Amino acid sequence: MGRRSIKESRQKEIIEAFYTIAKKEGLENASIAKTAALININPSLVIHYFKTREYLVYGLIEYILDQYLLIYKTPAAYKGDPHKKLLKVIDNIFSHKWNVLFDDSVAYSCYSLVFRDQKVKENYKVLLDTLRGNLRALIEECNQQGVLKVKDPAAVADTIFVMVDGAYYYLSLVSNKKEYKQKLAQYKGLALQQLNLVSPSSSGKSRQKH
Amino acid sequence: MGRRSIKESRQKEIIEAFYTIAKKEGLENASIAKTAALININPSLVIHYFKTREYLVYGLIEYILDQYLLIYKTPAAYKGDPHKKLLKVIDNIFSHKWNVLFDDSVAYSCYSLVFRDQKVKENYKVLLDTLRGNLRALIEECNQQGVLKVKDPAAVADTIFVMVDGAYYYLSLVSNKKEYKQKLAQYKGLALQQLNLVSPSSSGKSRQKH
DNA sequence: AAATTAATTGAACATTCATTCAATTAATTT
DNA sequence: AAATTAATTGAATGAATGTTCAATTAATTT
Structure with missing residues (x-):
């Protein structure tokens, strides 16, 4: 009624x-x-x-945190193919998609609230752990299918996200487009190294075969 | 007068x-x-x-950025011993000192200004590049003294700071002291790996010798 | 002592802010 | 049509904000 x-x-x-x-x-x-x-x-x-405005900010943070999970969104065709999916996720993380999904200015401002609001801190912790957990699960799937041999999937997933967060921290300061692109590729290479995969760019640098 | x-x-x-x-x-x-x-x-x-308040914030940022350089402050006795100095710097970065020097809440708020103020962005860029440059110089000294064999000091210095920034991003969310300490040691180990040094903690985990 | 310069105060201003409250409008059900 | 519920408005409030300006106080020099 x-x-x-x-x-x-x-x-x-x-x-x-x-x-x-x-x-x-x-x-x-x-x-x-x-x-x-x-x-x-x-x-x-x-x-x-x-x-109150405070609750509006909470709403914004919730909204933003939800966006992060979208980096795991991959084509439906990849179902059952964790290897392809993993590569796509890495692609999502180190690509334009990241910049489209997030406004880093707002993101860092929101993040700064973590230090004065226990609830916000917990929400962020849950998200970051979820992101790591999802990646870990993906790595484990790849291990089981024999396409990857990663000893400690949890640790590697953690390391990769540490690199991601640190990478964008620096990249936010890079105005030169060429330098940006190059750095991004380099950081992506570091992530792939963690998975014992070699990125095309880094392999090209030190090829010694023939 | x-x-x-x-x-x-x-x-x-x-x-x-x-x-x-x-x-x-x-x-x-x-x-x-x-x-x-x-x-x-x-x-x-x-x-x-x-x-104006704006200039006061500029002053604060300048003040904060100066603090970052203090992580390179090492005992005078280490002069001429780049290896000791390098280890001490790594110690400074992954230790309580970091948390004493910086308030991360304010740091992230200041950082968020990078996206709306070109001058702030440039200042941050200069700082982060200086931090990397100093570490690179230290690594090169160690190379020359034969105590380190790092192929690409600049890249390694960059990678280490990427890890540092990413590490504290996650660590800021860890409330449990024990977990914090353990994670910090783990991230420090990653940094040392980059230098082809092995941390005591990580070597203890997978010891297979007898 | 007079002149000079900087430090410091205090009052006043317009603006914006978040928030409260009562009143009104618009759907939906009985 | 009457009753009910939610959406929406509008006016009002008090507090805090950054900033301006003129006046005063305090040091230092000539």
Whole structure:
């Protein structure tokens, strides 16, 4: 009875508007008023759905963390072929897709909340462990199919993500496109090394056969 | 003639107060008023020395970036002994010292400005390249003394710092002290591997000799 | 002592902010 | 049509923000 609720879709809409503002002006300058103005609603409607700005930020973080899991999205055709899937995932991580999915400015601002909010910290921990766990499972599948021989899949998965996080930390500062591309390839090579796979670029550098 | 200027010392004092507030409440909540109150001065004095809050943040970033270089501070006795010095630097990086020098919450907030401020981005780039350059020089010294055999010192230095940055990204989420210590040792081991040195912990795990 | 220069204060300003509350509008059910 | 429920608005509030400006205080030199 009564009017039917559109809570969830409205919340998502607001979060995305908030994200848009945060991308443009920084999370610290993203306000409820600006968010409301962007989608032509009243600021009090934002409060109605989120109670406080704090909860809106929580919503944003949840939204962002969900995006991270999309790097495991691979073509349905790869089902049953963990090797192909693994390579695709590595591709996703070290490619344009990463930059499309995330705005690093907002990401680092959100991450900084980890240090003052236990709940945020836990959410991030769960995500990072999930990312590692998924990669580990993928490696183990490859091991079982005999296409990979990785001794400690969990440790390798961890190492790879350590490299990913560190890599983008540096890459965010590289403005030169050519240098960016080259560095990205280099870091991808490091990840593949961890899997005892050799990247095309690094093998080309030190070929000694013939 | 006239009153002698205390500009520099006053600016430093203000920056440190601003940093203190930022550590406690987050950079986005660190205001000029709070900063002034902390050291019992008038808010307009802060403006007098920094013109705008933006420049105060620039000052803070400069202050923070200078701190990073302190990880290369080693006992004077190590002079002429690059091997000892290298190990000490690695120690500094993967130890309590890191956490004493930096507040990661403020660090990530500052870093997020990189994406909206070209000047900040350049400053960070210079720092990160300096950190890598110093480590590379240290490795080369070790090579020349025959105590290390690293093929590509520049690449290895880069890789180590990629690992460092990625390592602390994850470690910031680890609340369990024991787990933290163990992970830190593990990441340190990865760094030493890059130098073709074996860490005590990692060698103990898979010892097969007799 | 007068002149000079910098340090410092205090009042005032406009702006933006998050949030509250009551009132209204729009669906949906009985 | 009446009742119910949620969506949405609009006005208002108080607090905090960064910044400006003129005035005052304190040191240092001539």
